[in-house]
Amino acid sequence: MRGVVNVQQAEAWNGWEGTAWAENAARYDAMMGGFNEPILDLAAIGGHDEVLDVGCGTGQITLLAARRAGRAVGVDISEPMLTRARADAAEQGIANARFERADAEVHPFGKGGFDVVLSRGGVMFFTDPTAAFANIARALRPGGRMVFIVPQAGGPDSEYAQATAALAPLMRGPSPAAQGMGSLSDPDRIRAVLGDAGLADVDVRPVSAPMDYGRDATDAADFILSQGPVRHNLRDLDQAALIRVREELRDGLAPFAEPDGVRIRGSVWLVSAGQPTG
Numbered sequence: 153m154r155g156v157v158n159v160q161q162a163e164a165w166n167g168w169e170g171t172a173w174a175e176n177a178a179r180y181d182a183m184m185g186g187f188n189e190p191i192l193d194l195a196a197i198g199g200h201d202e203v204l205d206v207g208c209g210t211g212q213i214t215l216l217a218a219r220r221a222g223r224a225v226g227v228d229i230s231e232p233m234l235t236r237a238r239a240d241a242a243e244q245g246i247a248n249a250r251f252e253r254a255d256a257e258v259h260p261f262g263k264g265g266f267d268v269v270l271s272r273g274g275v276m277f278f279t280d281p282t283a284a285f286a287n288i289a290r291a292l293r294p295g296g297r298m299v300f301i302v303p304q305a306g307g308p309d310s311e312y313a314q315a316t317a318a319l320a321p322l323m324r325g326p327s328p329a330a331q332g333m334g335s336l337s338d339p340d341r342i343r344a345v346l347g348d349a350g351l352a353d354v355d356v357r358p359v360s361a362p363m364d365y366g367r368d369a370t371d372a373a374d375f376i377l378s379q380g381p382v383r384h385n386l387r388d389l390d391q392a393a394l395i396r397v398r399e400e401l402r403d404g405l406a407p408f409a410e411p412d413g414v415r416i417r418g419s420v421w422l423v424s425a426g427q428p429t430g
């Protein structure tokens with residue numbers, strides 16, 4: 153891949169965390185899928201639109217966009233994620249989606265080549281967010297629109313904090329791939345970064361949705377324990393401690409178990425902005 157400035161992120165997302173995510177893509181898509189409709193509804197993709205999905209990962213949103221659009225292109229810095237995305241596109245017979253490895257912060261996108269830019273949580277990891285959004289905005293035609301979600305800062309009262317209280321004392325810092333995850337959790341910062349990047353009509357609104365963590369409390373505990381940030385922080389625990397944490401986590405998740413799965417309400421900022429027309 154030419155032109156990478158986010159070297160640390162490229163290493164992390166091409167390492168064990170990216171591989172583990174790609175291998176569990178269906179579970180991550182189930183977790184994040186409640187946000188698909190709000191993103192796609194706001195993006196209002198037209199049948200001839202050219203769509204760019206930034207930090208597309210294993211490509212669920214790219215493929216959903218492709219079904220509505222003229223063409224969709226997913227870019228991501230992680231080869232394991234893109235391999236999975238291409239396989240899913242082939243399996244679903246979606247011929248108008250393409251996936252490209254790129255650092256979106258500096259990739260030479262064609263000027264004004266896209267009507268819509270989307271991202272489901274793929275735009276928080278840039279070294280220089282203003283430069284990155286200015287670069288991505290250049291790919292939008294005048295009058296084109298950008299719609300993305302970024303995580304809100306989860307407070308101690310959030311359902312996730314309640315359900316995973318067993319992990320709280322062990323979570324000392326972000327995993328390599330999660331560095332930057334909270335960089336756009338403040339709406340004022342989002343507005344400042346997008347404004348400095350030359351985007352207009354910035355709108356930031358809260359959206360929450362049930363996030364699907366697993367079939368039952370045990371399954372959900374195992375999924376959470378498999379996630380990069382948790383694995384990173386628990387890597388030095390011995391077997392006995394790990395078993396204890398797993399049991400406590402399962403007990404914390406049990407109140408959120410419904411007949412068809414464990415659902416925890418998650419909150420994001422749904423952001424839209426436009427490329428000025430003149």
Ligand SMILES: C[S@@+](CC[C@H](N)C(=O)[O-])C[C@H]1O[C@@H](n2cnc3c(N)ncnc32)[C@H](O)[C@@H]1O
Pocket residue numbers: 158161165170180184206207208209210211212227228229230233254255256257271272273274275277278
């Ligand atoms: C939290 S994952 C979200 C993936 C996907 N959008 C989804 O919803 O499943 C973040 C993604 O952003 C990608 N990413 C991080 N930094 C990037 C960069 N500078 N350029 C392109 N992609 C990047 C990662 O490789 C990863 O696939």
